[in-house]
Amino acid sequence: EPEVTQTPSHQVTQMGQEVILRCVPISNHLYFYWYRQILGQKVEFLVSFYNNEISEKSEIFDDQFSVERPDGSNFTLKIRSTKLEDSAMYFCASSELRERGYEQYFGPGTRLTVT
Amino acid sequence: DAKTTQPTSMDCAEGRAANLPCNHSTISGNEYVYWYRQIHSQGPQYIIHGLKNNETNEMASLIITEDRKSSTLILPHATLRDTAVYYCIVRVKAAGNKLTFGGGTRVLVKP
Numbered sequence: 001e002p003e004v005t006q007t008p009s010h011q012v013t014q015m016g017q018e019v020i021l022r023c024v025p026i027s028n029h030l031y032f033y034w035y036r037q038i039l040g041q042k043v044e045f046l047v048s049f050y051n052n053e054i055s056e057k058s059e060i061f062d063d064q065f066s067v068e069r070p071d072g073s074n075f076t077l078k079i080r081s082t083k084l085e086d087s088a089m090y091f092c093a094s095s096e097l098r099e100r101g102y103e104q105y106f107g108p109g110t111r112l113t114v115t
Numbered sequence: 116d117a118k119t120t121q122p123t124s125m126d127c128a129e130g131r132a133a134n135l136p137c138n139h140s141t142i143s144g145n146e147y148v149y150w151y152r153q154i155h156s157q158g159p160q161y162i163i164h165g166l167k168n169n170e171t172n173e174m175a176s177l178i179i180t181e182d183r184k185s186s187t188l189i190l191p192h193a194t195l196r197d198t199a200v201y202y203c204i205v206r207v208k209a210a211g212n213k214l215t216f217g218g219g220t221r222v223l224v225k226p
Contacts, residue, residue: 106158
């Protein structure tokens, strides 16, 4: 069964450094998303992306964040200058365009630790 | 999106049916009920969704009341691997719509 993959599984970085989290969505999916989950808290929406543009973003997704689809398979989340409070699990998800349920399929996540 | 209310936690015996309730009294006519689950910090996993009719798939059944103000997810024969946090989410079914997760119900399946 096709699945969303994410790399790395765990990223440790120092405050102020740039990080890029990578995702490979399911191949025929056209909508892509990033969510995050701070330890012990709810899963929070960050951004959705379609047709090389951001469709929607939350107030969390400020100027420090950016997303990109650099080629036909990868979808990336960049955090320009990491803060301690960016430590969280980051989940990528994708969904089809054709109507069924528009259910989103999630990857296993990248655990980001900012020290 | 309409807000949902779920119990914080519940236990279930292995092999028995698990019935997970969800209240969504402010649901709009064009909003669907979706269920996801998250097993121990893994990525959320889609389970099932419905509008007003009862739905069943290989994972679960979804019963939605006639007034659509509440629903129940049924795991027919719970296994230890069904231990997870289960999220009931109400959203308009449209491409690209975000999922808004609440606190969910922490289900512990016991032997």
